[in-house]
Every structure is written in C-alpha cells, then in structure tokens.
Amino acid sequence: MPRLRSLLAALALTLPGAVVVTAATTAPAHADECYSWTRNLSSGASGADVAELQVRVAGWAGYGVNMGIDGSYGPQTVAAVRNFQSAHGLGPDGVAGPATYAKIYALQDADCTPAHFSYAEVDGGCGAGGYSGGSVPAAQVKENLKRAMWRAEALRQRMGNVPLTVTSGFRSQACDRQVGGSGTGQHTYGNAIDLVGASFCSLAQNARSNGFGGIYGPGYPGHDDHVHVDIRAGRSWSAPTCGI
Numbered sequence: 019m020p021r022l023r024s025l026l027a028a029l030a031l032t033l034p035g036a037v038v039v040t041a042a043t044t045a046p047a048h049a050d051e052c053y054s055w056t057r058n059l060s061s062g063a064s065g066a067d068v069a070e071l072q073v074r075v076a077g078w079a080g081y082g083v084n085m086g087i088d089g090s091y092g093p094q095t096v097a098a099v100r101n102f103q104s105a106h107g108l109g110p111d112g113v114a115g116p117a118t119y120a121k122i123y124a125l126q127d128a129d130c131t132p133a134h135f136s137y138a139e140v141d142g143g144c145g146a147g148g149y150s151g152g153s154v155p156a157a158q159v160k161e162n163l164k165r166a167m168w169r170a171e172a173l174r175q176r177m178g179n180v181p182l183t184v185t186s187g188f189r190s191q192a193c194d195r196q197v198g199g200s201g202t203g204q205h206t207y208g209n210a211i212d213l214v215g216a217s218f219c220s221l222a223q224n225a226r227s228n229g230f231g232g233i234y235g236p237g238y239p240g241h242d243d244h245v246h247v248d249i250r251a252g253r254s255w256s257a258p259t260c261g262i
C-alpha cells in the first residue's frame with residue numbers, strides 16, 4: 019500500500035504538535051574530564067547544561083553585555099555562541115553541538131578553568147591562599163572566579179592570544195582592607211581579577227566586549243598599573259585616560 023504509506027508519512031510530517039525527534043548521533047559523546055555535554059543546545063533550551071555552556075561563552079556575548087548565567091538559552095546565549103563559533107573558525111549558527119563543544123573541551127582544564135588561567139593565580143590574596151573569609155562562601159567564590167576566568171580567556175583571545183597575568187584575584191575581607199580596599203569589594207566575592215600583560219588602555223577597551231560589568235583602568239584612582247575587571251551585575255566602567 020504505497021499510497022497509504024506515503025499518506026501516513028506526510029501526516030507525520032505535518033501533524034500539528036508532532037514531536038520532532040532528531041536522529042541520535044552514532045558517535046559517543048566526547049568525554050571530557052571536567053564536564054561533557056550530552057545533547058545539542060539551542061534557543062529555548064534550559065537546564066544545568068545550558069548554564070555550564072553560558073559560563074564558558076559569556077565572554078563573547080557582545081559589547082556591554084554582561085550575560086546572566088541562568089540556564090535559559092535566550093538571545094544573549096545565541097549571540098555569545100555565534101561569536102564564540104566565529105572566533106574559533108566555526109560556522110556561526112548559534113547552536114551548540116559537537117564542533118562547538120570540541121572547541122570548549124580544547125580550552126578547558128581538568129578543573130573546568132580555561133586553558134590560560136588557573137585557580138593557583140587567583141586564590142587568596144595577601145599570601146593566605148584559599149577561598150575563605152570572603153563575602154560569600156568559599157564554593158561560591160570558586161564558582162565566581164571560574165566565571166571571571168572564562169571571560170578573561172575570551173579577552174585574551176580577542177586581543178590576539180596575548181598572555182595576560184593576574185596580579186590579584188580573590189581577597190578575604192581582611193586582605194581587601196589590608197590592601198586599602200573597603201573589605202567588601204568585588205575581589206571579596208571572587209568576582210574580580212586584576213590583569214597585566216598588554217597595554218592597559220587596550221585591555222580596558224577590549225574588556226568592554228567580554229562580559230565584564232566592572233572595569234577600572236588608567237586614570238581611575240589606584241589603577242594606573244593594572245586593569246581591574248569583574249563580573250558584577252550592572253555596569254561600572256572607569257578608565258578616563260583611555261576614554262572610558
């Protein structure tokens with residue numbers, strides 16, 4: 019009954035509300051020692067795996083966009099994935115699949131930090147090490163530092179893979195006061211890192227496109243010898259010498 023079969027096939031294709039099942043990939047998912055995605059993600063998706071993706075692409079969301087890590091694949095996530103794909107020589111379709119994940123895996127260390135930044139260089143300031151004594155619990159400090167490092171990785175790549183060095187990352191509240199801070203600043207949340215390694219103005223100017231809510235550089239008091247970037251919600255940018 020070829021006619022009936024084709025009629026049924028046509029119905030299946032056009033039936034309103036029919037669930038479209040995409041063919042399962044035959045190749046096993048790439049296993050990565052830190053974190054592996056098990057499905058393609060695109061606009062409208064939600065879940066913890068979307069949040070993991072957002073952490074890694076938030077530095078590519080665009081000028082002045084400080085993307086929330088909310089597990090919802092919305093327009094900012096689409097834009098971030100597109101820009102990440104373009105920066106890595108992939109077709110920019112805004113859909114995260116095996117090729118995009120492969121690029122992320124290549125950038126990802128075993129502890130989920132990006133390739134060119136590590137916990138060792140962002141842990142406790144003032145020589146104490148560790149992540150305690152801050153404004154949020156140590157686990158949140160580490161998560162925030164990871165998010166800041168992924169944005170710094172994007173900044174580094176945007177600037178032509180120039181090696182950037184962290185001069186200060188997490189500070190306990192006591193450490194923050196010791197270095198002249200308020201004791202409750204962004205460094206005490208693990209949100210902030212201070213960078214050197216390139217022209218400070220170039221760093222500050224580029225950082226505006228890498229998801230940083232806070233940027234302080236040349237001309238802002240105390241910031242003529244490094245650029246401070248942080249992932250606070252909202253925006254606080256100041257580097258008057260650089261036109262910011």
Ligand SMILES: [Zn+2]
Nearest residue numbers: 210211212246
């Ligand atoms: Zn700072």
